[in-house]
Amino acid sequence: MRILLVGAGGVGNAIAKIAARRTFFEKLVVSDYDIARAQSTISWIAAKHGVTVASRFAAARIDASDPDDVAAVAREHGVTHVMNAVEPKFVPTVFAGALAAGADYLDMAMSLSEPHHTYPHSQTGVKLGDDQFAQAPDWETEGRLALVGMGVEPGLSDVFARYAADHLFSEIDELGTRDGANLVVRDEAGNEIFAPSFSIWTTIEECLNPPVVWEKDKGWFTTEPFSEPEVFVFPEGIGPVECVNVEHEEVLLMPRWIDAKRVTFKYGLGNEFIGILKTLHQLGLDKTEPLTVRSPNGPVQVAPRDVVAAGLPDPASIGPLMTGKTCAGLWVTGVGNDGARREVYLYHVADNEWTMTEYESQCVVWQTALNPVIALELLAAGTWTGRGVLGPEAFDAAPFLELMSRPVADGGYGQPFGLEDRLVTT
Amino acid sequence: MRILLVGAGGVGNAIAKIAARRTFFEKLVVSDYDIARAQSTISWIAAKHGVTVASRFAAARIDASDPDDVAAVAREHGVTHVMNAVEPKFVPTVFAGALAAGADYLDMAMSLSEPHHTYPHSQTGVKLGDDQFAQAPDWETEGRLALVGMGVEPGLSDVFARYAADHLFSEIDELGTRDGANLVVRDEAGNEIFAPSFSIWTTIEECLNPPVVWEKDKGWFTTEPFSEPEVFVFPEGIGPVECVNVEHEEVLLMPRWIDAKRVTFKYGLGNEFIGILKTLHQLGLDKTEPLTVRSPNGPVQVAPRDVVAAGLPDPASIGPLMTGKTCAGLWVTGVGNDGARREVYLYHVADNEWTMTEYESQCVVWQTALNPVIALELLAAGTWTGRGVLGPEAFDAAPFLELMSRPVADGGYGQPFGLEDRLVTT
Missing domain, CATH: 3.40.50.720 (NAD(P)-binding Rossmann-like Domain)
Incomplete structure (x- = not known):
């Protein structure tokens, strides 16, 4: 290879x-x-x-x-x-x-x-x-x-879906990817700063596009951004995080190969981050079409979203300033192989301290x-x-x-x- | 002339x-x-x-x-x-x-x-x-x-201060400029949109700089942004608006010529606008130093605040989409000429409907x-x-x-x- x-x-x-x-x-x-x-x-x-x-x-x-x-x-x-x-x-x-x-x-x-x-x-x-x-x-x-x-999402979440269908369930109601973390980034002085752990460009794309949901009777459909808020409890000390529907590949992939009644993706954005994304949208700062903006060298063409991204720390560089864990997983509900109701969360957790020590790579990226x-x-x-x-x-x-x-x-x-x-x- | x-x-x-x-x-x-x-x-x-x-x-x-x-x-x-x-x-x-x-x-x-x-x-x-x-x-x-x-502010507010000192008060405790409005901007479809009625560039400068306050015993000093929130009731139907300390010229001008114990400026930003300004600051989008940003024509130098301004409607152009009134005024407390306690609000209101009809100019600008x-x-x-x-x-x-x-x-x-x-x- x-x-x-x-x-x-x-x-x-x-x-x-x-x-x-x-x-x-x-x-x-x-x-x-x-x-x-x-x-x-x-x-x-x-x-x-x-x-x-x-x-x-x-x-x-x-x-x-x-x-x-x-x-x-x-x-x-x-x-x-x-x-x-x-x-x-x-x-x-x-x-x-x-x-x-x-x-x-x-x-x-x-x-x-x-x-x-x-x-x-x-x-x-x-x-x-x-x-x-x-x-x-x-x-x-x-x-x-x-x-x-x-x-990891999509990817490992889809692997979990196939595993649940083949080995854990005889009938699936919902394949619900649930992603959450307790990551905190602090500056050198120890003050918490706003520094998303994943590309803000992609995060805006995912979170402000209309979320997509799949249902067996209805096929794919969309909702308002940040719909169906739900507090999901993540394992290994992360705890409860507010999750909302977000457009994500799992919802488009899983129904093509796996039999389920409903497929969703919810992202544990938390209230503060949801507020920031709403403000960016309200001010048109999520846009990807270039605007004409004055600059020291005369008017230039620049996309507001590229400016937002350029002004934030590079997600790959914040590893040393970050503490906490990130969890990717799939929440599956339905009927188990024994015929009884079953609800399972399949997940993988990455701890930033470990990924930094082993790979000098922050945990979400790793x-x-x-x-x-x-x-x-x-x-x-x-x-x-x-x-x-x-x-x-x-x-x-x-x-x-x-x-x-x-x-x-x-x-x-x-x-x-x-x-x-x-x-x-x- | x-x-x-x-x-x-x-x-x-x-x-x-x-x-x-x-x-x-x-x-x-x-x-x-x-x-x-x-x-x-x-x-x-x-x-x-x-x-x-x-x-x-x-x-x-x-x-x-x-x-x-x-x-x-x-x-x-x-x-x-x-x-x-x-x-x-x-x-x-x-x-x-x-x-x-x-x-x-x-x-x-x-x-x-x-x-x-x-x-x-x-x-x-x-x-x-x-x-x-x-x-x-x-x-x-x-x-x-x-x-x-x-x-108008500074300007008319300072004229009011001199008027209060010369004609209404024998002793002044506070000269407090208070600015508020009930303006709403709607798009063609009738949906409320975010469109500040004054230069966003200047508004960010005013609101995110440390607010300045003057006190007779202390001279000029600063506070955290958005300090001393106060609900002030504005006249002519505008009603109560949340006001906070903001850096403004009145505080630097009035104490040079008028005797008072305290001089402040509070702006009726409202909670939503305060939240937006805090988010812009958190993301560094208030900055005026140019960043290097990718563009369709290669990397360019552009200041985030200029991008925020370029993405919003021109305040001078939103008059036809706006309804409501703006109020500029001075809240004066102290002892009146008759020796009794006195608290007076001196103000001027501009109604957008009138300024548009008479001048094709929106009310804050006019x-x-x-x-x-x-x-x-x-x-x-x-x-x-x-x-x-x-x-x-x-x-x-x-x-x-x-x-x-x-x-x-x-x-x-x-x-x-x-x-x-x-x-x-x-």
Whole structure:
């Protein structure tokens, strides 16, 4: 397996660092628009693991917005798998470049949605991933695989859904992804500061787009932003967090392969962050169309959302200032294999202190990066095979969770997942 | 009197329109960085009042950031008075240009402050107007007058302070400017939208800078932003509005000429707007130093606050979508001339429906513009005279309020002010 990693930002950097401890691939090309970022990742690997390990890595410059450039870099390095780790707005071009180069493809977020023009808060317009699924016949014809949505959420959450359907439930009412954290970022003086742990650009996209829900009788439909608030209690000391519906890939992926009555995604944003996002929207600062703005060098064209992102700390850089844990998981309700009601929360927790010590990578970024590396290893081994455009739930979940959980000493990733049976039987 | 009006934005435009109904000046040169704005103001006057009235106006291009250019335009037109109607950041250059050209000067906001480097929320650093007052000897030497802070607030509020000291009180406890409104802006569909009625750039500057307070025993000192919240009941149907301390010129001007125990300025921001300003600050979007931001044409330098301003409707353009009234006034407490406790609110209300019908100018902008025109008329008549750098309270308030209140039919401005005695005597 020869991998082209597109993007050496927070998640791309962590993917390379996690992969450096594994032997399943022959070559991993770390590419970025700014080649210095790619080189810096490889230097870290050389310093940590030595030059032999680092010799399996190479740096390249890439323009993710140009499919021809993506294909050219992939061909130059004889790449078999393109691992997309740039912002979702570049999904169409990286996706097209991989197919043009005859490579398989993985990403962690799918092609973007467009709200319904007339009824944005009740009907779907262009859905997340629609552009990619529309091209599935091309991938099938070419005999190539695009494994889409293979981060932590989407990704591990979808693996949990397949696991629940295959091993825990005979009938599923709801597949409800629930994401929450108790992360706090403080400045050098110890004062709590506002510093989102994930790309604010993507967070705004997810949270302000109309949330999408799937129901068996109704299909996909949308709601007002921040709908159906619910306090969900997260494990391992995180505790109760206010969660709201958010547009997310799981809702588009799970119903394609798994039988359930309802599929939702709720994000534990908390009240303060919800207020901030509402204000950004009210002031038009979430917009991605450029505005004309005065500058020291005369009027310039700039998108307000890019300015919001530029003014906040880089999520990949705040790890040393952050404390707490992040939890990704799936809340499943229905009828268990024994015919009795069952309600289960399947989850994985990452502790920032541990990810910083082990990887110099903050926990949200690291947790996202872990899962595509495991998937690549299963593909390299031939444990997972497929063609066309497939979500993580199209593959057998058991070997994924087994490899993830198995101790490092025994060749696994040493990352056990949790399973909480929450139904109180009287 | 030959006037150079610098700036044909919302307030500058309204100054020209108000002046068009008066005969006290020989020439008014409307100047702007964008000469088309100046020309458009004069075209409006020609259409409304005829070519004879409009012939007393001329349009010019000006660079308010360049004192030499300000002086050159002033000299070219033989200007006697420079009326500054651009953003406060250009105060130093317009101020210097006027003196260089040997003209008198008026503005509606004073040179900007800089917070104290070590104790921003308890001690003052550079105060509003400090730069201008430091140059007072130059103005005195040249025999020229700079009448600073002569809008509505500061401006009319300072006139009220002098009036209260001369005619209503024997001893003043507090001179408290209180500003509130019940303005609502709706889009074409009738939905309420966020559209501040005054420059957001200036509003952020005022509201996020540490508020300044003056006390007789303590001098000037600062507090945390949004301190001392108070619900003040405004007249003429506006009703109760949450007001907080805000940095404003009145606090720097009034104690220089009027004896009082305490001077404050509270702005009726309301809870929603306070929340928005806090969020902008939390995200660094209030900053005026340029950031590097990606753009369709490569990285650009842009100040976040300029982006916030560029994304909101132009305050001068929202008049047709706005309903409600704005109230500017001064809350005075102390001992009346009869030796009894007295508490008085002196105020002026502008109704948006009226200002739009009469002037096609929204009420906050129009109310600001009214007062410098009255002041210019008093200077032209020789009723007000002075040299050096002086605030409105350095002049006799009675002729100002008389000219303002007198009916239009009798040669006045037809804008009565209100006086509410609020102390309930038991």
